[in-house]
Amino acid sequence: MLHVDHTTSSLYSDYMYYEQPILKVCVETGIRQLKEYDKNIDKVIRMKDIKRFLWAVSYIGYDKFDSSWCRNVIVPRIIQKIKNREYKCDTESIVECILYLWMLDCKAVELFPYVLTPTSVQQIREQKSRCKYRLNLLLSAIQFEDREMYKNLNIKPQGEDYDLNYQIQNRPVLLRIHENLKLLSKTSSLNVFEINFQIPYLNIAGITGFKNNIYKAVNIEILDEYTSVKKKFCYPSGLMQLKLRMLRTMSEPVVTICQEEIQDMSDLELQNYLKEELEFV
Numbered sequence: 001m002l003h004v005d006h007t008t009s010s011l012y013s014d015y016m017y018y019e020q021p022i023l024k025v026c027v028e029t030g031i032r033q034l035k036e037y038d039k040n041i042d043k044v045i046r047m048k049d050i051k052r053f054l055w056a057v058s059y060i061g062y063d064k065f066d067s068s069w070c071r072n073v074i075v076p077r078i079i080q081k082i083k084n085r086e087y088k089c090d091t092e093s094i095v096e097c098i099l100y101l102w103m104l105d106c107k108a109v110e111l112f113p114y115v116l117t118p119t120s121v122q123q124i125r126e127q128k129s130r131c132k133y134r135l136n137l138l139l140s141a142i143q144f145e146d147r148e149m150y151k152n153l154n155i156k157p158q159g160e161d162y163d164l165n166y167q168i169q170n171r172p173v174l175l176r177i178h179e180n181l182k183l184l185s186k187t188s189s190l191n192v193f194e195i196n197f198q199i200p201y202l203n204i205a206g207i208t209g210f211k212n213n214i215y216k217a218v219n220i221e222i223l224d225e226y227t228s229v230k231k232k233f234c235y236p237s238g239l240m241q242l243k244l245r246m247l248r249t250m251s252e253p254v255v256t257i258c259q260e261e262i263q264d265m266s267d268l269e270l271q272n273y274l275k276e277e278l279e280f281v
Contacts, residue, residue, distance in 0.1 A: 027057055091115045092124060184274060192213050
């Protein structure tokens with residue numbers, strides 16, 4: 001059953017291990033089971049199995065996901081479950097599924113009318129679950145990647161953003177790069193470098209470089225242990241892939257720096273490397 005496959009893929013996603021052969025088997029087996037699903041069989045694929053499966057595939061950033069699976073298998077199966085009332089008014093699960101599909105570059109607009117309404121959104125915001133954060137991220141992603149759709153929805157993210165201090169305290173590579181960029185700023189046209197959340201409600205901090213103190217000039221993203229997978233060289237996690245996509249809708253260029261490429265450099269070597277990366281900004 002899908003339960004077995006999402007458990008395996010979830011373990012790899014939890015620890016960010018990108019083992020292509022194993023992930024391929026898990027994902028393709030899960031899709032096949034969704035295709036073959038029959039409501040009359042004894043073991044029914046539960047909604048939480050589908051949600052967990054999509055979470056695992058999206059957060060690991062699986063790069064062989066076929067967009068036709070979204071249109072022809074996953075979305076129709078979720079709609080079937082909604083119509084069969086298998087969700088039991090679980091709007092939060094549907095919102096999460098929409099977000100995970102969006103991360104996989106699949107706009108499941110067919111699901112929007114079931115949950116992205118003022119009433120459903122208000123219900124989610126009144127709950128204490130973490131779904132309100134995922135709702136905000138989904139709305140933020142729509143705003144960046146499909147402005148017309150966002151305008152038509154007329155629902156804005158709401159609530160506090162994440163705490164930046166956690167990342168400052170737990171991402172030493174990000175801090176090291178920031179410190180070396182500040183040293184470069186003394187002789188560069190980029191005179192201010194700031195660690196911040198460039199994307200609202202997306203819990204990955206990056207570095208923004210400014211000219212003349214106020215003009216945004218570049219976004220610098222770090223592929224470290226927090227933002228990349230293991231077992232695959234310089235490969236961003238699914239959440240980081242989403243962030244990079246969203247940043248590229250902005251006018252400022254994006255510079256990506258991989259921990260594995262710089263970790264053995266001295267500070268002087270790192271500064272020269274950063275200078276070359278930012279030369280044409």
